[in-house]
Amino acid sequence: MILFIKLLLAHLLGDFIWQPTSWVIHKEANKHKSIYLYLHVLLHGFLSIILVGEISFIPYGLLIAATHGIVDLIKLNFQKNKTKRTWFVIDQILHLVIITTVVLFYQNNNLSFFRFENQFWILMTGIILMTKPTSIFIKTIISIWSPESQNSHQDNSLANAGNYIGILERLFVVCFILTGHFEAIGFLLAAKSIFRFGDLKEAKDRKLTEYVMIGTLISFGIAILTGLIMQFLLLQLL
Template sequence: MILFIKLLLAHLLGDFIWQPNSWVADKEAKKHKSIYLYLHILLHGVLAAILVGEIQFIPYTILIAVTHGIIDLVKLNFQKENTKRTWFIVDQIMHVLVLVGVVFLYKGETINFLWFNNQFWILITGVLFITKPTSIIIKTIISIWNPETQNSHDDNSLAKAGNYIGVLERLFVFCFILTGHFEAIGFLLAAKSIFRFGDLKEAKDRKLTEYVLIGTLLSFGTAIATALIVQVLLLQLF
């Protein structure tokens, strides 16, 4: 279990946190000719090797890196502008399945270098997942809707403010659940609704209201589900 958590953490770091948008754009434009594709592949291998921390696991990190590159190349070559959402989901599922396969293939004994205890790995992976990875996932899911009114209000908003608000609200929900303060989630949701009510009322756009509501529910729902899963995993360690 901990081996998979470490590999998943390496994947989240390599695919979401430490992959700039410029890398993604360059890969989509140049595909196999993009140097950033190979840097991305190398990064995944290095991250897996560092986080697992076992010399005998090196061949498996090479396997992870190579398969990651193959999956990314397939996506880059076959995705179209109107199928990016589908290919993103397929791409992530395939990467996770590879990690699961590697865990089953690996027969060596796990060496604990006592960097951190098992609770740390579970917590950090959960926290990391609800930041940028979840933002990208939600953005991809709701990309099929794009209210015109949404674009007209962006000029009056802080740069990337919506993204940061989403990350912060998910972190608050995550902490509230792990500390047993479920009632605080209701106050947070009510506070966001009050602040949003004025903008939505002024816009007088039902599509925009539904767009915001779907995004909010996905954000809160993902944070709650992640926190509950982390809570169950932590309880199993005791």
């Protein structure tokens, strides 16, 4: 299980945290001719090998890098503007299947050169997941309902404020679950509802209100599920 968590963390770092938007745009425009596709593949292999921290894992890390590149190349060649959301989901599922397969076949020889306590990997992976990866996932999933008037309402708000608010609220939810303060989650959701949905009501834009509500509920749902899984895994280590 810890091996899967380490590889998931490597995937989150490589696919979301350390992959600039400029890389994604360049890859979509140039496909197999993009230098960033190959840098992205090398980054995944490097992260997988370093985070697992076992010499015997090097061939498997290279396998993950190669298969990641193949999956990305398939997505780049077949996705269209209308199917980006579908291909995003397919892409992520295939990467997770590859990671799971590697975990099932890998034999640990205990030749480690980079090691932390298992609790560290669980906490770090959960925290990273609640930041940019979940933001991108939510934005991609609900983009089908994106209201046309959304941009007109952003003129009076701070740049990317909604994104950072979402990240902070998910981190708070995970923290509340791990510390056993479940009642604080309800307080946080109620507080956001009062301030956020009050503004949306004044804007008199029903589509925008529903759009924000869907995003908020998905965000809280993912945070609660992640927090519960982290809590379960941490308890197993006691």
